[in-house]
Amino acid sequence: MSDTPTTTTTTTTPTTRAEYCVIACAEAWRGDGEILASPMGAVPSVGARLAKLTFAPELLLTDGEALIVADVAPIGAAPQTVEGWLPYRQHLGLVMGGRRHVMMGASQIDRYGNQNISCIGDWARPTRQLLGFRGAPVNTLNNPTSYWIPKHSARVFVERVDVVCGVGNDRAVGPYHELRRVVSDLGVFDFATPDGSMRLVSVHPGVSVEQVVAATGFPLSIAEDVAPTREPTAAERRLIREVIDPRGWREKEVRS
Amino acid sequence: MADRTLRDKVMSAEEVVARLRSGMTIGIGGWGSRRKPMALVRALLRSEVTDLTVVSYGGPDVGMLAAAGRIRRLVTAFGTLDSIPLEPHYRAARERGAFELVELDEAMLMWGLTAAVHRLPFLPVRAGLGSDVMRVNPHLRTVRSPYEDGEELVAVPALRLDAALVHLNRADRHGNGQYLGPDPYLDDLYCEAADHAYLSCERVVDTGELAKGGGPQTLLVKRLSVAGVVEAPNGAHFTSCSSDYERDEAFQRHYATTEWSAFAERFLAGSELDYRSAVAAWHEEQR
Numbered sequence: 001m002s003d004t005p006t007t008t009t010t011t012t013t014p015t016t017r018a019e020y021c022v023i024a025c026a027e028a029w030r031g032d033g034e035i036l037a038s039p040m041g042a043v044p045s046v047g048a049r050l051a052k053l054t055f056a057p058e059l060l061l062t063d064g065e066a067l068i069v070a071d072v073a074p075i076g077a078a079p080q081t082v083e084g085w086l087p088y089r090q091h092l093g094l095v096m097g098g099r100r101h102v103m104m105g106a107s108q109i110d111r112y113g114n115q116n117i118s119c120i121g122d123w124a125r126p127t128r129q130l131l132g133f134r135g136a137p138v139n140t141l142n143n144p145t146s147y148w149i150p151k152h153s154a155r156v157f158v159e160r161v162d163v164v165c166g167v168g169n170d171r172a173v174g175p176y177h178e179l180r181r182v183v184s185d186l187g188v189f190d191f192a193t194p195d196g197s198m199r200l201v202s203v204h205p206g207v208s209v210e211q212v213v214a215a216t217g218f219p220l221s222i223a224e225d226v227a228p229t230r231e232p233t234a235a236e237r238r239l240i241r242e243v244i245d246p247r248g249w250r251e252k253e254v255r256s
Numbered sequence: 257m258a259d260r261t262l263r264d265k266v267m268s269a270e271e272v273v274a275r276l277r278s279g280m281t282i283g284i285g286g287w288g289s290r291r292k293p294m295a296l297v298r299a300l301l302r303s304e305v306t307d308l309t310v311v312s313y314g315g316p317d318v319g320m321l322a323a324a325g326r327i328r329r330l331v332t333a334f335g336t337l338d339s340i341p342l343e344p345h346y347r348a349a350r351e352r353g354a355f356e357l358v359e360l361d362e363a364m365l366m367w368g369l370t371a372a373v374h375r376l377p378f379l380p381v382r383a384g385l386g387s388d389v390m391r392v393n394p395h396l397r398t399v400r401s402p403y404e405d406g407e408e409l410v411a412v413p414a415l416r417l418d419a420a421l422v423h424l425n426r427a428d429r430h431g432n433g434q435y436l437g438p439d440p441y442l443d444d445l446y447c448e449a450a451d452h453a454y455l456s457c458e459r460v461v462d463t464g465e466l467a468k469g470g471g472p473q474t475l476l477v478k479r480l481s482v483a484g485v486v487e488a489p490n491g492a493h494f495t496s497c498s499s500d501y502e503r504d505e506a507f508q509r510h511y512a513t514t515e516w517s518a519f520a521e522r523f524l525a526g527s528e529l530d531y532r533s534a535v536a537a538w539h540e541e542q543r
Contacts, residue, residue, distance in 0.1 A: 066438035087439040088287055092363045096382060118359065119350075123392050129347040132314075132334035138363035138383035167386035174382055174407060 015237065017185060018043060018254035020204040020229045021150075022240055024183040026051040027230075028146045029101060034058040036068075036086075036094060038102040042249040044148045044183075045075055048103075049244045050236060062086055075245045095135065098176055100143040103183075104136060108161040109147060111197045111218040113179045115140075115166030123163050136165035144178045150253045152184035154217035169196030185254045186212050188229060193221050202229045262430045265485045269299035269528065272454045272484050276300065276419055279328075281309040283369070283415070283450055285422030285443035286495065289315040289337045289503060291435075293423035293456050295491035295528055297321065300421075302524070311415050313365065313442070314346060315495060316511065320524075322349035323516040330355050331415065333362040337508055344512050360412075361389055368415035369442060372449035380409035420450035423492045424477065425500055426469055427457040431482025433475070434466050437498030440476050447481040456488040458500050490532065506542060507535060 025047025029037050037059045039048040049072045052059045060083075063069050068084030086094065094100055107130050108116040118133055119126035139145055145166060149156055164171065169179060169191055179196075182189040187203040199221035200212055205228045213220055232240065240250070273296075276282065286292035297317045306326045312318050314335035321327050323345040335346035349355060360368070361383045371379040380399050384390055385408065399411045422443040425436040433455045435443070447453035455477060466475060491497075494504040494511065511519060523534045 085438070087441070088362075089366060089440070089442060092366055095363065118388070123359075123388065125353050126351060129335075129342070129350040131336065131341060132332065133359055133361050133387070133389060134334045135362040137361040137385075137387040137389050138381075140387075141382050141385065163392075164386070164388040171386040173386040176382075177386075 015205070015232055016251060016256045017204055017206065018250040018256065019232060019237065019240055021183060021185055021254050022046045022050060022250055023232050023236065024188045024202070024204070024229050025103060025148060026054075028103060028181050028183065029056050029059060032056060032059065032101050034060070036060045036062070036100040038062070038100055040102070040104050041148050041150065042075065042253045043150065044103040046240060046245045046250050049075075050239055053239055053243070054236060060084070072244065074243065074247070075249050076247060092135070092138065095138055096142045098143045101146065101180070102139050102143060103146040103148050104139065104166060106147050106149060106156065106166070108156060108158045109149065109182065110158055110161050110168060111220070112168035112170040113147070113166070113182070113191060113198060114161050114164045114168030114171065115147060116161035116163045117165050118163040120162055133165050137167065140167040140177060140179070141174050142176050144180050146180045147182045149182065149184040152186040152212070152215050154215060157216040157218060159218045172196075186215060197221055199223055200226055202227050204229045262479070264429045265431050265479075265482060266429050266460060267484045267486060269296055269456070269486050269488065272296060272421075272486060273299045273303045273305060275452065275484070276303070276305050278305050278307045280418040281311065281416070283417040283420040283446040284310060284312040284317045285420065285441060285446045286315060286317070286492070287313045287439070287441045288334070289339070289495045289508065290439070291423055291437065291441060291443075291492050291497050292317045292495040293421040293491065294493055294495060295488035296421045296423070296454060296456050296486065298524060298528060298531060300326070301520075311365070311369075311417060313362070314343060316343065316508075319343040319345035322346050322354060324520070325354065327355040329358065331358040331360065331365070333360050333365050337512060339503065339505055340508065340512050345516055348516075359389070359392060360384075361387075364389070364410065364412045365415070366442060366445070368412045369445040369449050371412065371414035372416040373445055376414060378411040378413050381412050382407075382409055384410040415449060417446065417450035418452070420446040420453040421456070422446055422453065422477070423456045423488070423497065425458050425497065426461050426466060427455055427477075427485050428463040428466060429460060429485060430463070431455060431477070431479035431485050432463065432466060433457060433477030433482065434469060435474055435476045436470055436500065437496075444476050444481075447477050450481075452483040453481055454484040454486065455482050456486040456491045458489055458491065458497065460485060460487045488528070493535065507538065510538065
C-alpha cells in the first residue's frame, strides 16, 4: 500500500478484512462517552481512533506512553496536542476507578472469556513463557474489557486456558467485572447468554458461520440473527485509509 | 555548591555493589525497557553478588540478571523489552526453571511497594481474585471489607526491599533526584520502600540547578530516602532515558538476538567504560 493513496483507490478498492476488523473494534467503544479507550494492537488502535473521529468524540486516547493526546495522529506518527498526563501509576489508578474500556489481546481465550497471556503449559515450568499477567487481573475486575484476536483458531479459542490472567464470566468476582465483546479476524462475539458464555453475533463478509465454528475449540453459542459485520461508510473508509493508517499497519496484522 | 552540612553521597557503581550482599531483596526501578539503572546492573553483573530476590517491572535488568544466574526469586508482573514484546533472556531462563517466580498483577506490585513505603503490612486491592494469580501464589491472603459492602479483596503484602536501584536524569550530591521524562515510573516508591536506595543519574548537578531544570514536581526522589548517588552518563543504556535519550533500538535488537554468553563476553566483561567503547564499536560496525 502506498503512503499516500489517491481518492480514487480509497473509494473504489473494496473493504478489506482488516478494515471490517477495524469497524468491529471501533464499535466496541460506541456509547462509552468520556472515558479512556485503551486499545492494544494495531487494529484496535485504528478502531479507537476511528471511533473518536466519528461517533465517540469524547473518548480519551494516550500516545501509548504517559500522555493523553487530543488530536488523532496517524498510527506511528507523533500526536501534536497533549491534553493530559497519565503516567503508569495514574493509569493503574484509573483502571480501578473504572473510567476506561480496554481491548486486550489473548494467547488463549475460553468460552467464558478467561484469557491467558502469561505462559503456555504448566505455569511452574512453562513450555513457552509469554508476556506474564501484566494488568489483566486488575483490568478485568475493574473496568469494561474486550478482546482482539488477529488470528482466530482452535489454538487460541480453547476449551481451557493454561493460566487465567483476565477473569472470565464463570469466575467473575466483585461489583465491576464486565466483559463486553471479542473481535477476531473472523467475526464478533459477545457474552449475552444465560451462563455468560461466548456467542457469535456477526461474521465479517466472506466468512461463514461454519468456518467460525470449525476454528473454535469450544462449543460456541450462535445468535439467532447472525449478521454480517457492517460496512464502513465512505467517510470511515477514507479516515482509515488516508488519515489514521496511511501506512497500512492494519493489513500487516490481518492479511486479506 | 554542595551544602557542607549535608552528607556527600556520591560514590562509584562499584561502591554501591560493594554494599550489596548475596541473598538480599533488591528492587529495580524503571518499567520494561524504560529508564532502567543499567550501569548499576552491569556493575552488579561484574560482582560476585548472587542468590537475589529481585522486585521489578521486568526489562533487560531482569533478563541479564536471570541469564547470569543471579536471581533466586523474582517478583514481577512481566518481562518485556517494549518494542520487542518478550524479553528473550528472561524467557529462556524461565523456561529452564532458572529461578522461583512470584508472578503478580501490575497493580498488585504497585500496591505492595506502596504498603512498604507506608510501613503497612498489606494493602487491600481489587485484583487477582478469580484469576490464577491466587493459584500460583498460595501465600496470598484475602481480607473482607469491615463495612456494609463486605467485599473480599486481596491483601497484597508489603514488598519491603533491602536495597533499591534507580536511574534518574539529574541528582545532587545529597540524593535529591529529578526526572525529566514524561513518566516517573515508580522510582520514588522503590527508594522509600528500601532500607538503602542507590540512585544513578545522567549528571550530578548543584542543588540550585535542580529546580532550574524543571518544575518542583520533577523532583521525584528526596535525599532522606537515598544512601548513594552515582553519576552514570548513558547509565540507562540501552533502555530509554527521556528526555536525555531514547531507547537504542538497534542495540536492543542485537541484545535480543545474541546468545547470552556471546553478548556478555563482548559487552559485559570489562568496566562501564569498556561497555561504552564496545557499544560504540558495535555501532561503527553497523554503518
